Amino acid sequence: MNPGHLTEMQLQGLSDGTLRGPEGLAAREHCGSCAACGAELASYSALVARLSALTDPEAPADFTAAVLARVAVREAQLETRRQTLLAAIPACALAVVAIIGFGLSLHVDKLIDGLAVARTVLGVLGPVFAATRIPLGIGAFLFLAAVLTALSRTLKPAYARSVES
Secondary structure (H helix, E strand, O other): OOOOOOOHHHHHHHHHOOOOHHHHHHHHHHHHHOHHHHHHHHHHHHHHHHHHHOOOOOOOOOHHHHHHHHHHHHHHHHHHHHHHHHHHHHHHHHHHHHHHHHHHHOOHHHHHOOOOHHHHHHHHHHHHHHHOHHHHHHHHHHHHHHHHHHHHHHOOOHHHHHHHO
């Protein structure tokens, strides 16, 4: 506003009753003597009156049921994700066992020669992992991909389960 006039914040505070005390009293006196500020105050007061008359719209009749249905679908999706992860844990463990078994099978002749199992495992793991790091990684990836593909084909998608129930 122009110098000497009230700011919009002061006018809004006057119209909605939040500007009180000596500052509010001085602002009311100014609006009584200044036509421009009085007109602004009248428009803000009319706006406050109209906004106060507004009511909250009614919620649709099926609002609660729709929200609960969406919550149920989301919980079903989370349960599916949890089951998939729980099914993948044994598959990953099986893949690790298969990889270690493959690595140890390369050196069976050392086991047969009478070396102790612990010594053979310790002696074999270092060179096997060093020598076959890339083939083991590729093998593990392919095995894991096959297991996860098989799992994904056996589990029902969330939308298929929600249609049945």
